[in-house]
Amino acid sequence: MGDKVLKIGTVHQCNCCLGSKTLHPLVSVIDLSKADLSPHTDIKFGFYTILLSECKCEAYAYGHQCCDFSDGTLVCLTPGESISMKGNNKEFPSKGWILAFHPDLICGTPLGLNIHNYTFFSYCPEEALHLSLEFLERIRQELERCIDRHSKKIISKYIELLLDYCTRFYERQFITRSEVNKKVFREFNHLLDNHFNVKVSLSTDVLSDEYCANLLHLSPAYFNDLLKYEIGKEFKEYIQFKRFEIAKGWLVNTDKTLGQIAQELGFSNSQYFSRLFKKITGCSPNEFRMPN
Secondary structure (H helix, E strand, C coil): CCCEEEEEEEEHHHHHHHHHCCCCEEEEEEEHHHHCCCCEEEEEEEEEEEECCCCCCEEECCCCCCEEECCEEEEECCCCCCEECCCCCCCCCEEEEEEECCHHCCCCCCCHHHHHHHHHHHHHHHHHHEECHHHHHHHHHHCCCCCCCCCCHHHHHHHHHHHHHHHHHHHHHHHCCHHHHHHHHHHHHHHHHHHHHHHCCCCCCCHHHHHHHCCCCHHHHHHHHHHHHHHHHCCHHHCCCCHHHHHHHHHHHHHHHHHHHHHCCCCCCCHHHHHHHHHHHHHCHHHHHCCC
């Protein structure tokens, strides 16, 4: 028989599957020590899911990659994403917590408008956050109270605060991983230099953030956040910057025509390249090329 896939569409279904009482139809904090998912190897959630593992969990797959999760590992999933148990035991973490909240909970709230800004929901598992969180307990305590007209606002605020703390700690991890990130950035620049120097025909696919992130073994979301943290530029902005830096070098050190430079750097024509070059540098390519 093939592996069983458990599709959980609602928070109430999640509570039933994981042995937790439904205190609110749109949000739940679930104790994984009470869960029994042994018959299933793949779980697909139809809502936002934040998993905090408090034990060593081997052979655990998220997306298409398999990795080990240690104590205090936090993984965030958007609606429709799945998580899998691999290996021989195929067991969900025996200790930890799940925060499950439906998009309807945050609809019309500040969090609902800004949820897309929390880019770590798109990170790969090996880019997961490692921390201990007390906010899950605060949310659980709020759920223990009777639901009233303030519940949605208060709970969504707690979730937003939790995600803000995740953002803070992810930024701290960028600091602690500074040397590793600098190495990634050097590899990225080497990739770009090779691309342009071998005169590969440029296309949006070749130099997409997804393509480059894949070569660097990162998720596109993490790669973009790394660039913003390290150099203050997003991917497209840095690619544009890199093109003109290379163009400057070619103008000074080679006899390439403007048409050749524009074509090899992926501009539609030399006129468009010249207009952008002057807008950015304050002078035309020919003026930049002329000796003082």
